[in-house]
Amino acid sequence: MAEKRISAPLTDEQIMELRAGDNMLISGVIYTGRDAAHKRLVELIEKGEKLPIDLKGQIIYYVGPAPAKPGKVIGSAGPTTSVRMDAYTPAVLKEGLKVCIGKGGRSKEVKEALQKYKAVYVAAVGGAAALIAKKIKKAEVVAYEDLGPEAIRRLEVEDFPVTVINDAYGNDLYEEGAKRYRIE
Amino acid sequence: MREIHVREITEQVAQMCKEANYFLGDDVLQAFREAAAREESPVGKEVFAQLITNAEIARREEVPMCQDTGTAVFFIELGQDVHVVGGDLNEAINEGVRRGYTEGYLRKSMVADPLERKNTGDNIPAIIHVEIVPGDKIKLTFAPKGGGSENMSALKMLKPSDGYEGVVNFVVEHCRKSGANPCPPIVVGVGIGGNFETCAYLAKKALTRPLGKPHENPRYAEMEREILEKINKLGIGPQGFGGRVTALAVHIEVMGCHITGIPTAVNINCHACRHVERII
Structure with missing residues (x-):
């Protein structure tokens, strides 16, 4: 299967080359964040305070990994359901975030914000958590350690497989894919 | 005693x-292999390939x-x-x-x-x-039971006049609305009858049956087949990327109920349909 390769930081131009349905391999740095971390980030944004990580051009992965076994970089680490981040996503996209990785559908507001701020929403295979963990070469907590599995981690990944769901043109793979295979 | x-x-x-959490059951792995063979979507096939490799890694390394x-x-x-x-x-x-x-x-x-x-x-x-x-x-x-699929649960107190069709439509429509969220291909547990809390219990318990083993009552075995076929016509596919295999199985459990209603609950499991048993 044809695959594109991307790494952060990403520019608007790079984002505009991506289309819903594209398979991609991500290498380099990505950050983890779930609802609890997003809530804190957005509270800082609203107060106009500095964020613990610079989001410009970056990639956030919605994941709460299992604990690492001794000798391992990280425990199993598949994507979590993205809808729980919907309330916070437009605000982080405005800060310059370019890619979010999760699974499952997004709200109308998120899809509009992806177009407005030129960003994409991509999915990793939900439940392929042991396989995905193998693509993670380094992991360190960089903020909100008290949140445990929900802390913000800086990951270094190699050939992390994802599929573009919502591109910056308003296309939606979930809608198009189901339409293509639906039998009336 | x-x-x-x-x-x-x-x-x-x-x-x-x-x-x-480490060892995916052979019934589920076998269902992946069969589903991969009949899946027409290339992205869908790739999802099955990843899920089978994932199960092998988990088993070998004893990780979830x-x-x-x-x-x-x-x-x-x-x-x-x-x-x-x-x-x-x-x-x-x-x-x-x-x-x-x-x-x-x-x-x-x-x-x-x-x-x-x-x-x-x-x-x-x-x-x-x-x-x-x-x-x-x-x-x-x-x-x-994972939270992503658990969040995609539903319960409805259907009317007796809704009947067989009403149950089928409620379950299929709920799976359509759940889309990619519960990590398809899904396993669908359905509880019919009893009362409010019992139908939810039955729906969850139905998920512990060996995958794809039909209900012993032919009427409900037929209903399981019909619901499965309708869900797989939705086109949602593996991970919601579009495809033929949205659900691997539908399991129904039933119980007698009051003259006024048909309590019906749907509990969706992701493809990682995990369960183990012990007899002491």
Whole structure:
């Protein structure tokens, strides 16, 4: 299967080359964040305070990994359901975030914000958590350690497989894919 | 009375927590292989390839197949001639979960209070259903349940006039609305009858049946086939990327109910349909 390769930081131009349905391999740095971390980030944004990580051009992965076994970089680490981040996503996209990785559908507001701020929403295979963990070469907590599995981690990944769901043109793979295979 | 010490229950439970999360059942793996063969979507086929590799890695390295190692759900069939000694049965199970999730490097996903949301740090509380049955044994069934698919649950008190069609339509429409969220290909548990809380219990219990084993009543076996076919016509496909295989199986459990209604519950499982059993 044809695959594109991307790494952060990403520019608007790079984002505009991506289309819903594209398979991609991500290498380099990505950050983890779930609802609890997003809530804190957005509270800082609203107060106009500095964020613990610079989001410009970056990639956030919605994941709460299992604990690492001794000798391992990280425990199993598949994507979590993205809808729980919907309330916070437009605000982080405005800060310059370019890619979010999760699974499952997004709200109308998120899809509009992806177009407005030129960003994409991509999915990793939900439940392929042991396989995905193998693509993670380094992991360190960089903020909100008290949140445990929900802390913000800086990951270094190699050939992390994802599929573009919502591109910056308003296309939606979930809608198009189901339409293509639906039998009336 | 046969005496069973709580220590034995705790030890078994700790083992079961690890096993269920590391080792995907052969019934599910076989269903992946069959589904991969009939899936027409190339992205869908790739999803199955990843899921099969993922299960192999989890088994070989003894790591959880999914980072969401779930709420610890137990179905206990407690023989009426068993005397549990040495402590509290519920506490014995919770202690087993504590131990299994800690020793097994499984994720602790439970919060103490639904609104305060502070993680308990040991995946407690377990959800424990106890049924008293004849005999002098205890049968433990452990089914860790991921939150993403659990959130895609529904319950409706249908009217008698809604009938067979009403049940089918409610289940299919609910699966359509759930889309990619519960990590398709899904397994659909359906509870029909009983009352409000019982139909939900039946829907969850239905998920512990060996994958694809039909209901023993031909009428409900037919209903399972019909619902499965309709769900797979939705086109949602593996992971919602579009495709022929949205669900691997539909399992129905039924119970008699009041003249006024057809309580119906849908509990969706992701493709990681995990469960292990022990008889003590």
